[in-house]
Amino acid sequence: MSQATYNKIWTDAQKDLDIQLQMEREQFLQPEKDRVKVFKMLASSYIKYMQIFRNLEEAHNGLVHQQKRAAIRQVLDGVIGRILEMKKEMVALENSEFHYIDNILEDLKLLPEDIEIPIPRYFIKENLEVLQQREKMLDEILCDAGLQTQIPVKAMTFEEAVKMIQVAERARQGRRRAVFMKQMYLEEKRTRQTKLQVQTGPNPDDAATRIQKVWRGYIQRKKTEKMREEEMIFLGMSLPPHLKAMSSSQMHAKQINAQQGEVHERNEEVFIKDKLRETEGLDIKETLEDQIGQCFIECRHIIGRFPDYPTKEAGGSATIFSEKTPEQVAAELAAKKEMALQKKTQKEGKEKEKGKEKTKGKTQKTGKKEEDEGWKMAPSNFLSIMEEGSSQYKAVWQNRDEGWDLLQDHDLELIKEEKREEVEEEIRVQVDELMQQKLESLKLAVDGEKSGKQKKGRKSEKKKKTARKKISELEEDLTSDRTIDSLYRELVEEGVLIKPKTVYLSDYIGEYSYLGTTLRQVDIEPVPSLADVRQLIALYGILPLGSQTVHEKAPLVKALLLAGPAGVGKKMLVDAICTETGANLFNLSASNIAGKYPGKSGLQMMLHMVLKVAKQLQPSVVWIGETEKTFYKSVPKAEEQMSPKRLEKILPKFLKALKAQDRVLLVGTTRRPFDANLKPFCKVYQKIIMIPRPDYASRFVLWKHIIQQNGGVITNLLNISCLAKVSDGFTQGHIVQVVRAVLSELRLLQMPRKPLRTAEFMTPLARQDPVYREEEETFKAWYAKTPLGRARSRALAKSEKAGKGKTK
Known part of the structure; x- marks a missing residue:
């Protein structure tokens, strides 16, 4: 698509955002007692914000203009944060992580695909170079330590080597002979033509016709090229000749990836900043000195003495300087x-x-x-960000004439305005030092006062000492004499920092549940679908980790638990979080850390190293597989030597050390959560996501996708619907194993003459153990004991009582 198309998408998204902000001001200010109406309002806003999010992300990814991308990025972070705030309110209202809003989608004439959460591509693009270097370093460390799983190179026998050389040599000789025979044929053809010309002589009319054809074709091609070029310039899809300073290859590369022009832009920004400092620096310095001096005189006239000069930490002269009159200051x-x-x-x-x-x-x-009882929307941290971005769009970009800006690169005037502020701040620091000395001399000469720096300094030192005492055990710098690279290398060599598989969230196949609303209307709790699980992973895992602004201001989720039967894709989702955000993966599973860093001090050192590296090289994911072992009710005798409960007491301290600015997420996976003590388990894991076995719709899509992914061809002889029905109770892992067992190399070679049949998949499927109903009931009973599960069951009980009262 062209840049004009992306500009149009951005404009439409901003209009929709303005409408949505106006609607929020009208609806969410007044308290509302009808909870059904409240949920409908929240769900509608959630869907609209999701559409705005998709459009803004598409415009941000497609536009080349760096300043436009920066303006969109600000609004985009605000919209993502607002979506997370809406989700928190919906969870609190329904006491459930899963929501069914197909009736609202029907009213808005939308499909379930329209509310699928897109993963912003700038999460990876903006840090691509750093991530590539880190991956390269990780591969080198793994290879040096002998931990890298490489494809083994098969040793070739002497006979196989001779045969390969013979085949290659015969092929080379065949190619050379073909070239030689072609040359002979062309030589013979040329000699025959010359003999005919000598015998008959060339025809002048034929020669003139041939020359005319060549010339007319050449002239027409030139005219067509000129017309096409004029048309492309008129449409704005090409540049005039005098603007084609940039080569076509450079222009193509810039349109593919806007990040490639950042280095050039940075150099240009530095040049503009230096130029502004030379030309306007003296004027700025003089005006600042005059304004600050005038402010001192006005303050002395109002208060009766000169004010104290603010420190650098407080902001310097920027805090005392304002464009207000003395009367306004007195009124304040x-x-x-x-x-x-x-x-x-x-x-x-x-x-x-x-x-x-x-x-x-x-x-x-x-x-x-x-x-x-009346519900009222909680205050938002992102409405101001969105409103600021919207006002900036209206002031700068909405009515901007861009007919002259064919390159769509960056605007020099906007860069000058930004750099002028930076130059002013730098000069202000120098002016503060001069004016502070001048103020002291004025105080001494006029009022006879002396500055009290020493006392203030002592107070600040005392505050620092008291702040140091409050640092926790894990936050103490036990490795102050070591670099981050050395800690990183040690964790990789010990197997604590591992390499995640390259898996995207879109690879987690699952279909939307269309019966959720119907079942909830009759007070039956529906089983969540895999599409719902995918959305929760994006909301709680990927979106906060990918953006620093969102993570700092959105509802903070430090720990996430993925619970479900074996084979439902828990580890795959952990890898997807790391892949989509470029996060490091730390493995603190009980089986992985057994025997490593023994003793209490060793455990403290390990977690300190993990915390330090994770914070320094954020985003990071700390994964604890089979996390129920950390909170065992009673440790089995076979696992006593492994000491699985090492992390039980120190995990809450680990989470306490994580602040809002630290993009670090603790993810636990378990297939037997009922073996753990519930109270400490739920205390550590803030969000619990139950992953069920796939339903019929998801199994249908899964069979089709996995068969095609493994090289199979679906024909009329293969009944996918039958396979989806028969595989009820089996997980995604079972289906993958069955498909791989059937589609061997030999079977793929036979595919053209022997198509796949349904019966071929039955025998391998019968060898798998499904998820039985008793296991499902155990999971449901366990989840009902969690805080959110208890709240949900109480809400269902209330609705049942209300329904019985109405029938009576």
């Missing part, structure tokens, strides 16, 4: 005093009310609960 001071008095009175009133509430009876408490 008076308003602050009034606010302080109001707060005191409110506190006193609250204390009195608390004393009264203790003496009141239960009837008043129940009445208060009924009053507080």
